[in-house]
Amino acid sequence: VVESPAGPRLGEVPDPLPGPGDALVRVEAAGLNFLDLRTWRSGRVPAGMEGAGTIAALPGGADDGLAVGDRVAWAMQPGAFAELAAVPRGSLVPVPAATSAELAAGALLQGMTAICLAEDCHRVGAGEAVLVHAAGSGVGSLLTQCCSALGARVLGTTSTAERAELAHADGAASAVGYEGFAAAARAFTEGAGVSAVFDGINRATFHEDLLALRRGGSLVLFGEASGRVDPIDPKLLQKHGSLRLVYPGLAHFIADREELRARSAAVFRAVEAGTLRPRVTTMPLAEVGAALAAMAERRGSGKVVLLI
Numbered sequence: 001v002v003e004s005p006a007g008p009r010l011g012e013v014p015d016p017l018p019g020p021g022d023a024l025v026r027v028e029a030a031g032l033n034f035l036d037l038r039t040w041r042s043g044r045v046p047a048g049m050e051g052a053g054t055i056a057a058l059p060g061g062a063d064d065g066l067a068v069g070d071r072v073a074w075a076m077q078p079g080a081f082a083e084l085a086a087v088p089r090g091s092l093v094p095v096p097a098a099t100s101a102e103l104a105a106g107a108l109l110q111g112m113t114a115i116c117l118a119e120d121c122h123r124v125g126a127g128e129a130v131l132v133h134a135a136g137s138g139v140g141s142l143l144t145q146c147c148s149a150l151g152a153r154v155l156g157t158t159s160t161a162e163r164a165e166l167a168h169a170d171g172a173a174s175a176v177g178y179e180g181f182a183a184a185a186r187a188f189t190e191g192a193g194v195s196a197v198f199d200g201i202n203r204a205t206f207h208e209d210l211l212a213l214r215r216g217g218s219l220v221l222f223g224e225a226s227g228r229v230d231p232i233d234p235k236l237l238q239k240h241g242s243l244r245l246v247y248p249g250l251a252h253f254i255a256d257r258e259e260l261r262a263r264s265a266a267v268f269r270a271v272e273a274g275t276l277r278p279r280v281t282t283m284p285l286a287e288v289g290a291a292l293a294a295m296a297e298r299r300g301s302g303k304v305v306l307l308i
């Protein structure tokens with residue numbers, strides 16, 4: 001994918017040259033993420049931060065359990081919006097035989113994020129009430145599925161009735177619009193407030209999040225779809241009931257190769273078991289500009305996977 005006056009489009013560029021620590025991957029499918037939109041908005045061409053395909057070459061020979069011909073996927077490394085990508089070997093994970101490249105690229109990044117949010121950043125427990133913002137989004141949909149599978153009662157927010165329906169299908173007990181969502185969270189919990197708010201929207205929702213939480217609850221920020229909230233006084237957290245505030249980034253949870261392998265394996269197991277059910281819409285890579293525009297305008301739902 002290269003830049004053009006009309007936005008990203010397909011073009012010919014030289015094949016990437018893998019370094020000694022890289023593998024050359026023939027890409028079959030690439031996941032579209034909000035990260036790509038941020039790159040595009042900042043005036044750069046999105047490179048594609050999530051892909052799946054087959055190892056075409058391993059300079060220096062096979063090692064690390066990787067061999068030419070292996071089916072692999074990766075997340076949080078650039079290069080997926082192309083036929084060939086040079087990817088650091090340490091970032092590649094094996095894809096189970098039963099999982100298509102399309103599903104692997106549709107599940108990996110957002111699946112690891114969702115599991116990390118629900119199991120590491122706030123340990124969601126059975127019977128807890130939690131609020132998931134943008135429940136019809138890529139991460140939001142998988143997070144709703146995760147929290148429901150862990151036995152939580154999920155209240156989702158969405159901007160359209162269609163996405164609210166999807167949230168219900170993903171296991172949300174209730175789905176509401178953004179207007180007055182803290183009051184809805186209070187009503188959902190007979191006045192107590194929810195145990196955790198998962199918020200990838202940030203600026204537009206942050207201050208109302210504090211009103212939705214119960215005493216000692218967790219505000220888990222993980223994105224900035226509406227921009228970044230202005231600096232806050234930490235005392236606010238005490239004032240609203242001794243709250244916890246965390247802002248995790250997936251990269252820190254997969255920095256170590258063993259951890260990446262364990263987290264990716266957990267995603268593929270959950271996909272095989274049906275606990276994680278990515279809502280994948282496929283498009284040819286040539287549609288990347290249209291797919292980014294739809295994301296910017298909050299159209300569509302779930303996950304877009306671009307087929308190479």
Ligand SMILES: NC(=O)c1ccc[n+]([C@@H]2O[C@H](COP(=O)([O-])OP(=O)(O)OC[C@H]3O[C@@H](n4cnc5c(N)ncnc54)[C@H](OP(=O)(O)O)[C@@H]3O)[C@@H](O)[C@H]2O)c1
Pocket residue numbers: 032033034035109110113134135136137138139140157158159160163200201204222223224225226227248249250251295296298302
């Ligand atoms: N921390 C991490 O490691 C990590 C990893 C992956 C993703 N993320 C973050 O998670 C968030 C969701 O990512 P995604 O890939 O799931 O993207 P996505 O599918 O495009 O979801 C973004 C959603 O945000 C909602 N939204 C609310 N206000 C918005 C606004 N002003 N502009 C655009 N969207 C708005 C929209 O849903 P409604 O229209 O229904 O509100 C939209 O569907 C992003 O902020 C992303 O950066 C973080």
